Amino acid sequence: MDVSLRQLEVFVAVAKLGHVTNAGEELGMTQAAVSLNLAHLERQLKGNLFDRIGKKLILNDRGRLLLQEAGEVLDRAKIMLERVTSRPGDPAGNLRIGASTTIGNYLLPAVIGRFSRRYRRARIDLVVGNTRQIEEELAVGHLDLGLIEGPAHKSGLVARDWRGDELVIIASPSSPLAAKKKITVKDLARAAWLAREQGSGTREIFERAMQTVGVRPELKFELGHTEAIKQAVIAGMGVACLSKLAVAREVSAGLLAEINHPLNLQRRLQILLRQGSHETPLQQSMLAYLFRPEFLQE
Amino acid sequence: MDVSLRQLEVFVAVAKLGHVTNAGEELGMTQAAVSLNLAHLERQLKGNLFDRIGKKLILNDRGRLLLQEAGEVLDRAKIMLERVTSRPGDPAGNLRIGASTTIGNYLLPAVIGRFSRRYRRARIDLVVGNTRQIEEELAVGHLDLGLIEGPAHKSGLVARDWRGDELVIIASPSSPLAAKKKITVKDLARAAWLAREQGSGTREIFERAMQTVGVRPELKFELGHTEAIKQAVIAGMGVACLSKLAVAREVSAGLLAEINHPLNLQRRLQILLRQGSHETPLQQSMLAYLFRPEFLQE
DNA sequence: CAATTTTTAATAAATTTTACTAATTAATTT
DNA sequence: AAATTAATTAGTAAAATTTATTAAAAATTG
Numbered sequence: 182m183d184v185s186l187r188q189l190e191v192f193v194a195v196a197k198l199g200h201v202t203n204a205g206e207e208l209g210m211t212q213a214a215v216s217l218n219l220a221h222l223e224r225q226l227k228g229n230l231f232d233r234i235g236k237k238l239i240l241n242d243r244g245r246l247l248l249q250e251a252g253e254v255l256d257r258a259k260i261m262l263e264r265v266t267s268r269p270g271d272p273a274g275n276l277r278i279g280a281s282t283t284i285g286n287y288l289l290p291a292v293i294g295r296f297s298r299r300y301r302r303a304r305i306d307l308v309v310g311n312t313r314q315i316e317e318e319l320a321v322g323h324l325d326l327g328l329i330e331g332p333a334h335k336s337g338l339v340a341r342d343w344r345g346d347e348l349v350i351i352a353s354p355s356s357p358l359a360a361k362k363k364i365t366v367k368d369l370a371r372a373a374w375l376a377r378e379q380g381s382g383t384r385e386i387f388e389r390a391m392q393t394v395g396v397r398p399e400l401k402f403e404l405g406h407t408e409a410i411k412q413a414v415i416a417g418m419g420v421a422c423l424s425k426l427a428v429a430r431e432v433s434a435g436l437l438a439e440i441n442h443p444l445n446l447q448r449r450l451q452i453l454l455r456q457g458s459h460e461t462p463l464q465q466s467m468l469a470y471l472f473r474p475e476f477l478q479e
Numbered sequence: 480m481d482v483s484l485r486q487l488e489v490f491v492a493v494a495k496l497g498h499v500t501n502a503g504e505e506l507g508m509t510q511a512a513v514s515l516n517l518a519h520l521e522r523q524l525k526g527n528l529f530d531r532i533g534k535k536l537i538l539n540d541r542g543r544l545l546l547q548e549a550g551e552v553l554d555r556a557k558i559m560l561e562r563v564t565s566r567p568g569d570p571a572g573n574l575r576i577g578a579s580t581t582i583g584n585y586l587l588p589a590v591i592g593r594f595s596r597r598y599r600r601a602r603i604d605l606v607v608g609n610t611r612q613i614e615e616e617l618a619v620g621h622l623d624l625g626l627i628e629g630p631a632h633k634s635g636l637v638a639r640d641w642r643g644d645e646l647v648i649i650a651s652p653s654s655p656l657a658a659k660k661k662i663t664v665k666d667l668a669r670a671a672w673l674a675r676e677q678g679s680g681t682r683e684i685f686e687r688a689m690q691t692v693g694v695r696p697e698l699k700f701e702l703g704h705t706e707a708i709k710q711a712v713i714a715g716m717g718v719a720c721l722s723k724l725a726v727a728r729e730v731s732a733g734l735l736a737e738i739n740h741p742l743n744l745q746r747r748l749q750i751l752l753r754q755g756s757h758e759t760p761l762q763q764s765m766l767a768y769l770f771r772p773e774f775l776q777e
Numbered sequence: 778c779a780a781t782t783t784t785t786a787a788t789a790a791a792t793t794t795t796a797c798t799a800a801t802t803a804a805t806t807t
Numbered sequence: 808a809a810a811t812t813a814a815t816t817a818g819t820a821a822a823a824t825t826t827a828t829t830a831a832a833a834a835t836t837g
Contacts, residue, residue, distance in 0.1 A: 210824075217823075236833075241572070242623065243759075250559035273541055322537070510814095
């Protein structure tokens with residue numbers, strides 16, 4: 182790539198202003214420098230870009246083509262510089278976040294959206310996966326930040342307690358369970374349950390809580406996506422246990438009803454970092470953001 | 480724009496290969512040069528792009544951001560060079576063609592389409608306007624080539640005879656005129672005519688031909704667009720006189736019928752050039768293309 | 778309208794700046 | 808201890824820029 186951005190700037194200035202001298206003024210260089218720059222560029226591109234008629238320079242057909250193309254290159258370069266040049270209080274960089282399903286789908290979009298608007302130079306990548314995957318990717322350095330449900334298992338990573346998350350039991354508002362004031366363990370045992378597949382963090386919590394009160398729930402269906410479960414419950418096919426975050430919209434819209442229950446369905450969400458990783462300004466900003474009060478309250 | 484394309488290339492190579500030494504090999508420069516280039520770039524962007532852990536360089540968050548952005552800039556620059564670098568037999572450049580309505584809408588799309596596929600480095604701009612506008616723009620240098628109906632008026636321009644164009648009289652296939660074998664001047668005088676507005680080249684030819692046989696046509700409607708006239712004729716609102724080129728598709732589809740008539744409706748199309756303009760390779764290629772047999776026959 | 782002045786781009790020569798290489802150093806890994 | 812690697816240093820070559828000059832064209836003037 183012998184052609185330089187500088188040369189393109191010089192060319193564009195001459196093409197725009199029509200005079201070598203004026204271009205030199207605008208660019209803060211002498212007329213001679215501009216002239217040589219131009220000659221050099223024309224040699225590199227193997228052909229004139231201007232017709233020299235008298236002392237006037239007028240763009241020829243190749244020059245006009247270059248003017249368009251060079252403009253696009255320079256615009257891109259300008260955007261690059263703007264994005265990449267850090268200023269105090271406005272860190273530039275790329276942050277790769279891994280999150281579990283519930284967090285990635287229902288909690289992070291709002292956080293990342295607001296963060297990106299605040300820090301325009303930051304580029305956030307979000308990967309959704311299960312706890313094992315996220316820990317692995319974080320350890321080998323493909324992720325900078327992990328957000329998971331429950332404690333971490335892998336060494337080489339540090340976990341910070343982030344915020345609580347409550348699971349709720351949902352049913353169709355028209356179901357008998359929704360009408361009942363007091364739900365007993367026996368009611369829960371009799372219900373038709375819908376749940377995510379084995380291995381889901383949400384399901385793990387639910388089953389442990391049921392076990393604690395001595396009940397083995399009867400599973401009617403296993404569904405791969407939280408959204409599918411919600412639709413099934415709305416359709417009256419059964420009840421399910423999901424994060425309050427995942428069902429908030431449907432509950433407030435009256436599509437789903439939260440059921441009173443005697444279980445303990447509290448859990449804590451964790452932030453995972455690579456041990457000894459230097460926290461970049463961007464990472465620090467994101468961590469500070471995650472602990473803002475509006476993202477902590479449930 | 481202090482950052483150079485070369486620097487970006489060096490950076491991308493190091494980021495991709497992970498080693499200063501390897502990058503140097505790929506780029507044909509010494510390890511020291513790569514190292515200095517990188518240091519220079521980091522100074523210009525006011526911050527590190529790699530974390531130096533031992534003797535390994537690993538991209539940090541800013542580096543990752545730059546890698547994406549720099550890639551885009553370099554891609555654009557590569558495209559620019561490909562488009563702008565002329566090779567023998569494949570001229571690069573921008574050709575601005577001005578054409579009258581009929582030519583611009585019904586004749587040039589095919590020519591320009593095939594020309595662009597053949598000469599990939601050429602960028603063709605087409606402006607449609609009336610004869611006066613095209614002559615003016617050509618004279619002041621905003622156009623390189625003009626294609627008009629009938630002779631030119633302006634000095635400083637040279638006209639070359641290009642090809643013929645025949646006007647035809649069209650009617651709905653279901654109209655009585657379409658059924659008649661022999662059409663007399665009297666028939667034409669009685670018909671309900673649809674035409675473009677005053678000033679259209681096509682209309683001028685038609686009115687002159689009618690005048691020659693001593694008839695003043697009765698205008699039912701004036702419409703601003705050729706397409707609108709065709710639709711109106713198809714709808715049976717009257718008859719019209721248009722270029723054979725403009726109605727070819729509809730006639731062969733059976734939507735319109737060409738009417739036999741006793742008028743002389745031949746005309747010649749002209750190519751206009753600026754006097755004394757140096758013909759660029761691209762311009763020469765286009766002129767040669769315009770005179771290819773497949774674009775000359777009607 | 779010719780002569781002069783001014784303006785402009787290209788070129789030349791000199792100088793400064795930059796980029797590069799070879800050699801060396803320092804640190805890390807094998 | 809040997810080998811590998813990135814950074815640094817010092818010297819050199821290359822380049823970009825500047826000042827000065829030239830050549831040509833436009834503008835001004837008598």
